[in-house]
Amino acid sequence: MSCRIDTTFQNLQQTDTAAFIAYVTAGxxxxxxxxxxxxxxxxxxxxxxxxxxxxxxxxxxxAVNQLAADRALKAGCTLPKVLxxxxxxxxxxxxxxxxxxxxxxxxxxxxxxxxxxxSEAGVDGILLLDLPxxxxxxxxxxxxxxxxxxxxxxxxxxxxxxxxSLAKQSEGxxxxxxxxxxxxxxxxxxxxxxxxxxxxxKHTSVPVCVGxxxxxxxxxxxxxxxxxxxxxxxxxxNQIAANAEAPDLAEIISKFTKPLIDASHQKSE
Numbered sequence: 001m002s003c004r005i006d007t008t009f010q011n012l013q014q015t016d017t018a019a020f021i022a023y024v025t026a027g028x029x030x031x032x033x034x035x036x037x038x039x040x041x042x043x044x045x046x047x048x049x050x051x052x053x054x055x056x057x058x059x060x061x062x063a064v065n066q067l068a069a070d071r072a073l074k075a076g077c078t079l080p081k082v083l084x085x086x087x088x089x090x091x092x093x094x095x096x097x098x099x100x101x102x103x104x105x106x107x108x109x110x111x112x113x114x115x116x117x118x119s120e121a122g123v124d125g126i127l128l129l130d131l132p133x134x135x136x137x138x139x140x141x142x143x144x145x146x147x148x149x150x151x152x153x154x155x156x157x158x159x160x161x162x163x164x165s166l167a168k169q170s171e172g173x174x175x176x177x178x179x180x181x182x183x184x185x186x187x188x189x190x191x192x193x194x195x196x197x198x199x200x201x202k203h204t205s206v207p208v209c210v211g212x213x214x215x216x217x218x219x220x221x222x223x224x225x226x227x228x229x230x231x232x233x234x235x236x237x238n239q240i241a242a243n244a245e246a247p248d249l250a251e252i253i254s255k256f257t258k259p260l261i262d263a264s265h266q267k268s269e
Contacts, residue, residue, distance in 0.1 A: 004096040004124045005149055005172040008047050009207045009228065018224035019173075020264040021209055022257060023050040023100070023233030025068035026085065027077025029244040034072075035085050036250035037240065042095040044254045045261045048173075050127075050233070051086070053079055053101035060102075060129045064234040067241065079105050079114075083121040090122035098125035098151055098172070115147050125149035125172045133169055151175055156196045167203035173229060176200060178212040194226035217263035230264040232257070 012019055022041045027034050038049050052058075054072035058065060086097055099118065106114050106128070118126070126148045128136070133152060149172030154163060156177060167174065178193050193210055200208050210223045211231030220230045236257060243252045 003149065003172070004094060005048065005098075008096055009173065012047065012228075013207075017266075018227060018264050019047040019207070019209060019229035020045065020220075020261045021048040021050060021211070021229050021231040022046045022236055023052060023211070023231065024236060024240065025054055025065060025072050026051040026082040026099075027054055027072035027075055028068040028237070028240055029071050029249075030075045031077055031081055031085050033244075033249055035088060037253050038089060038095075038097075039093060040250040040254040041257060042093045044258050045265065046095060046257070047229070048096045048098060050098045050100050050231070051082065052233075053082060053099055053105050055102045055105055057104075058102065062234065064237050064241070068237045071241075071244070079109050083117055083123070086118075086123055087121040096124040097122065098127060098149075099123055100127045100129060102129050103131050119147035123148060125151050127151040127153065127175065129153070133166060137169075153177065154196075154200055156192065160199070163200055164203045167200050167206070170204055170206045173207040173209050174200060174204070175231065176208050176210045176227070178210050178214070178223070193223060197227045214260075217259045220260045220263040221266055224264045224266060230260070232260055235260075 009019065024034065024037060041049060052065065052069065054069035054077050056073065058069050061069070089097070151172050152166050152170040153175045154166050154177065158166070176196055197208050197210065207228035209229030209231050210227045211233060214220055214223055214230060214232050215235035220232065223230045236253060239253055239256045240249070243249050246252055
């Protein structure tokens with residue numbers, strides 16, 4: 001079975017175009033509204049959608065995404081309901097979906113059951129935010145499977161040997177952090193992100209995408225010029241929070257995101 005993530009990057013590489021990857025918290029502000037939002041993002045040209053599984057203790061997230069998780073949980077969002085939403089999304093769209101999650105919800109659900117159910121629902125990849133890859137290889141239940149791509153995070157402070165180790169075991173794409181800290185658009189991407197991407201690409205042919213702090217088309221274009229993909233999350237989640245009561249929420253989010261998508265899709269010079 002062909003992988004939607006791999007196919008997406010292969011198609012983009014043929015035109016020397018960076019991917020645009022949008023992050024939203026699943027179920028924010030409600031599951032029905034979230035389904036409309038991700039459909040709108042796909043229609044606007046988003047290449048990959050990241051869905052954050054709402055969790056009560058999201059330590060790697062900044063205030064914006066923490067509040068989004070709280071809204072989703074209060075609206076009744078659960079992991080099974082997220083998988084049902086992905087299944088419904090797949091009736092209309094084939095845009096790749098990656099789930100961002102902490103380990104606790106997966107353990108509670110059952111790891112092997114999750115892998116099977118998520119794959120059948122139409123999920124393409126997973127990033128376990130609080131499971132170091134070194135620890136994952138020590139446990140049989142965390143072994144990589146063909147069902148889902150295991151996305152790897154690499155921080156700009158990682159030493160060379162750590163980058164090499166993480167890059168060699170990466171799948172789908174690598175999420176390179178533009179800076180240290182938690183998620184959020186409160187700080188712009190580092191000027192040295194090009195060097196970080198180059199250091200990673202010495203060790204792998206897997207696409208390297210960059211996230212953290214990207215919230216303007218100018219920043220998106222800059223990151224696209226030195227990487228394989230641009231990841232925008234908190235800026236989108238902020239718009240969802242600000243317009244949660246709007247009847248045309250999905251359209252508002254699409255219109256906000258379209259300039260970021262277009263900037264990311266500019267051909268490299």
